[in-house]
Amino acid sequence: MDTAVRADPELALTGIPGLDDVLSGGLARARVYLIEGSPGTGKTTAALSFLRQGAAAGERGLYITLSETENELRDTGLSHGWQLKGIEIFELVPPESLLDEKQQQSLLYSSDLELGETTRMIFDAVERIRPDRVVIDSLSEIRLLAQSSLRYRRQVLALKHYFAKHNATVLLLDDLTTDTLDKTVHSVAHGVIRLEELAPEYGAERRRMRVVKYRGRRFRGGFHDFTIKTGGLEIYPRLVSSEHKTRFARDQLSSGVSGLDALLGGGVERGSSCLILGPAGTGKSLMALYFVLAAIKRGERAALFAFDEEIGLLIDRTAAFGIDLPALMASEKLVLHQVDAAELSPGEFTAMVRHCVDDNNIRTVVVDSLNGYQAAMPEEQFLILHIHELLQYLNRQGATTFLTVAQHGLVGEMKAPVDVTYLADTVLLLRYFEATGDVRRAVSVIKKRAGKHEKTIREFEIDERGLSVGRPITEFQGVLRGVPNFVGPGADLMGEPSA
Numbered sequence: 001m002d003t004a005v006r007a008d009p010e011l012a013l014t015g016i017p018g019l020d021d022v023l024s025g026g027l028a029r030a031r032v033y034l035i036e037g038s039p040g041t042g043k044t045t046a047a048l049s050f051l052r053q054g055a056a057a058g059e060r061g062l063y064i065t066l067s068e069t070e071n072e073l074r075d076t077g078l079s080h081g082w083q084l085k086g087i088e089i090f091e092l093v094p095p096e097s098l099l100d101e102k103q104q105q106s107l108l109y110s111s112d113l114e115l116g117e118t119t120r121m122i123f124d125a126v127e128r129i130r131p132d133r134v135v136i137d138s139l140s141e142i143r144l145l146a147q148s149s150l151r152y153r154r155q156v157l158a159l160k161h162y163f164a165k166h167n168a169t170v171l172l173l174d175d176l177t178t179d180t181l182d183k184t185v186h187s188v189a190h191g192v193i194r195l196e197e198l199a200p201e202y203g204a205e206r207r208r209m210r211v212v213k214y215r216g217r218r219f220r221g222g223f224h225d226f227t228i229k230t231g232g233l234e235i236y237p238r239l240v241s242s243e244h245k246t247r248f249a250r251d252q253l254s255s256g257v258s259g260l261d262a263l264l265g266g267g268v269e270r271g272s273s274c275l276i277l278g279p280a281g282t283g284k285s286l287m288a289l290y291f292v293l294a295a296i297k298r299g300e301r302a303a304l305f306a307f308d309e310e311i312g313l314l315i316d317r318t319a320a321f322g323i324d325l326p327a328l329m330a331s332e333k334l335v336l337h338q339v340d341a342a343e344l345s346p347g348e349f350t351a352m353v354r355h356c357v358d359d360n361n362i363r364t365v366v367v368d369s370l371n372g373y374q375a376a377m378p379e380e381q382f383l384i385l386h387i388h389e390l391l392q393y394l395n396r397q398g399a400t401t402f403l404t405v406a407q408h409g410l411v412g413e414m415k416a417p418v419d420v421t422y423l424a425d426t427v428l429l430l431r432y433f434e435a436t437g438d439v440r441r442a443v444s445v446i447k448k449r450a451g452k453h454e455k456t457i458r459e460f461e462i463d464e465r466g467l468s469v470g471r472p473i474t475e476f477q478g479v480l481r482g483v484p485n486f487v488g489p490g491a492d493l494m495g496e497p498s499a
Contacts, residue, residue, distance in 0.1 A: 012133065012169045015053025016046060018235030018351075022211060022220045027191065030167045032160045034139075034185045036174040037195030041207060042228045043173045044068070046195070047135040048077055048084065049232045050171055054133040055086030062131035063089045064122055066141040067175075080231050090125040092118060115145040119155065123162060131168055139174040139185060153184045160188055190215050195226075203342035209235060225347025236347035239354070241392035248398035250450070253364075256294040259460070259469025260287075263445055265453040268426055270363070272450060273391045273401040275421060278430030282441055283462050284404040285309065287428070288366045289318065290467055291402055295364040296333045302364035303335040303356050305349075307372020308406075311338045321466040335360055341375040346386045349373070353390065357399055365394055369404040374418050388423055395425075425449040433479045435486070442479045443469065 011026035020026045027033060035043050051061035065073060070091045077084040118141075126134065136159070146152035156172075163170045172185060186192050192212040199205050208223045226235040252267040261267050268274050268291070276284045292302040306314060314336075315325045328334035335356055339349065356362055367373060374383055387403075394401045403424065408415045421427050427447040433440055443460050445453040456472035457479050476484035 012050075013053050013057075014046075015049040015056075016233045016235060018224070018226070018237050019046075019209075019233070021237045022209075022224055022235060023191075023214065024217055024219055027169060028217065029169050030164060031190035032163060032170045032172060032188070033191045033193065034172045034174060034189040035193045035195065036176055036185075038197060039175050039177065041195035041197045042226070042233050043175065043195060044073070044076055044137060045080065045228060046233050047137065047171050047173060048073070048080075048082065048087075051087045051133055051135060052082060052084070059132035060129060061087040061133045061135075062125065062129050063087060063135045063137065064092055064125060065089065065137050066092050066118070067138050088125075088129050088131070090129075092121055092125075115142070115151075115155065118142070118145060119158070122159070126163070126166060126168070130166070134163060134168045134170045135173065136170065137173040139172050140176075140178045143178050143182070149182065149184060152182075153188070156185055156188050186213065189213075196223075206345050208345075208347075225345040227345075227348060236345075236351040238347065239350050239389045239393055241389045241396060244393055245396050246398060252451070253291070253298075253400060254294050255287075255290050256297065257290055257467055257469055259458060259471070260290075260443070260467075263443065263454045263456070263458055263469065264426070265445075265448065265451050268400060269450045270400055271395045271398045272425035273395060273403065273423070274426040274428065275424035276402060276404045276428045276430065277407060277416065277421070279407050279409055279432060282430040282432060283460070283467065284406070284430060285314075285368050286318075286321070286462060286467055287430070287443075288368060288402040288404055289323065291400070292334065292364055292366060293323065295400075296328060300363045301333055301335070301360055302366070303337070303353075303360070303362045304366040304368065305337045305339050305353065306368050307339045307341055307375075308369055311336060320464065323466075332360075335362065339372065341372045346373075346383070350386065350390050354393070357394065357397060363399050364402070365399050366402045367404070369406055370418060370420065371406050383418060384420065384423070387420055391423060421447065426453075429480070431480050433476075433481075433484055435476060435484060442473065444480065 008025050010029060012029050013020055013026045014023070035046060037043050047063065051063060054061045063073065070089045073089055074084060122136070142155060143152050146155055172189065174185065191214040193209060194212050195207065195209050197205055197207050207226050207228065209226050210223050211219045211221065220237055222238050224235055224238050226233055248271055250269050250271055253270055254261050254267045276287055278284055292304060295302045318325055325334065325336065329336055337352065337356070353365065357365065370387070391401055403420070405416050405418070405420070424447070426445065426449070429444050429446045431442045433442055441460050442457050444457040454472065458469050458472055460467060460469040473479055475486060477487055478484040
């Protein structure tokens with residue numbers, strides 16, 4: 001995925017993968033910014049990344065902490081493998097005089113003394129170090145000392161004007177533990193970034209961020225998923241497919257199975273999406289895999305993202321058909337990913353696919369299945385939008401995408417957990433049906449946007465030879481319903497199967 005941004009000397013890079021892309025290059029220098037979020041959302045990690053990026057560029061960094069000790073901050077850095085070299089940490093602790101019992105009995109409230117003393121100590125540290133980048137952690141402590149909205153606003157404005165004179169780029173952290181409705185800093189800060197943590201009913205927590213405001217610059221709006229990993233935050237910018245357009249020839253791609261190609265009018269078009277729909281066990285994954293094998297035979301690379309089936313089982317199952325997946329992976333012709341829907345956000349999955357396609361020049365992508373993908377995004381209306389942008393992006397990169405969806409039921413009326421048939425360019429419908437005492441399989445094309453296709457229904461078989469598709473079924477009616485009526489002179493459905 002190409003989210004790299006061109007360095008602009010007027011902008012300060014954040015050092016957080018993906019965030020500079022969201023911010024259209026970084027943070028304007030000599031401005032004050034707010035990063036807000038509940039405890040545990042990654043504010044401290046983001047701030048340390050910001051200072052480390054500056055240190056790597058030869059800039060002086062200062063971390064002023066009112067809520068954590070220096071040892072705690074350095075331990076946080078070590079948990080990510082950071083030594084925090086070139087970063088000054090100023091641990092702001094209350095002066096001993098304010099802890100004196102006699103001072104506490106004074107008619108002058110200790111909070112007034114402590115706020116003024118706190119501000120003076122911050123200014124002294126800045127004068128001594130002359131930093132280019134500053135982090136103040138956290139505003140909740142200053143808000144408590146101010147005791148009123150007026151004094152708090154004046155204090156924040158004083159800090160803003162002071163840092164502006166020193167040309168420092170400042171991050172103010174707010175853990176939202178005192179007054180979540182107080183938007184004082186929102187109006188003062190040049191930009192506001194909000195970090196959120198969501199707790200689904202099952203699975204790992206989900207984190208997302210949003211740029212609430214950024215004066216004078218365009219940014220990528222909306223929510224963007226992110227994770228906290230060893231090494232810091234990683235943000236997955238929301239995909240906008242219209243920003244990624246390439247030119248390529250829309251030639252037809254064979255499946256390697258002549259009967260299936262005939263049904264499809266020659267094959268599927270490059271840069272299109274194909275949905276393979278059917279009940280469990282009909283062979284959706286194997287049919288998609290045949291398109292992968294055909295792509296590899298053409299000298300292309302392919303990727304398969306498995307949500308439902310364990311990779312070891314998939315390897316053993318396909319080996320029975322003479323398909324050597326480990327050899328294909330070893331030759332780097334096939335990239336095979338096991339995806340755990342309970343541990344992955346949709347934004348992270350989209351980033352995974354983009355990385356895979358861009359870095360490996362992938363031209364065939366299989367997502368098996370959308371049922372598993374839906375588990376990562378319970379809100380179906382947003383799932384449709386995620387799939388739409390991902391499919392449009394892959395199509396515009398010249399990649400052909402195959403999606404599988406398992407329908408509920410075996411014969412008769414079928415229901416899909418999510419309807420994406422209108423998004424796909426081609427829809428293959430797989431069905432079981434009963435005939436002459438056997439359970440058989442049928443395939444038909446119910447939609448194809450580009451080019452002609454057969455309107456027939458063909459029987460197909462899966463045996464030790466693999467997948468084979470027979471001639472069109474003309475002797476039966478009601479095959480898609482599951483219990484057909486025999487109307488022909490003979491019951492030879494497959495005829496001479498073509499492989």
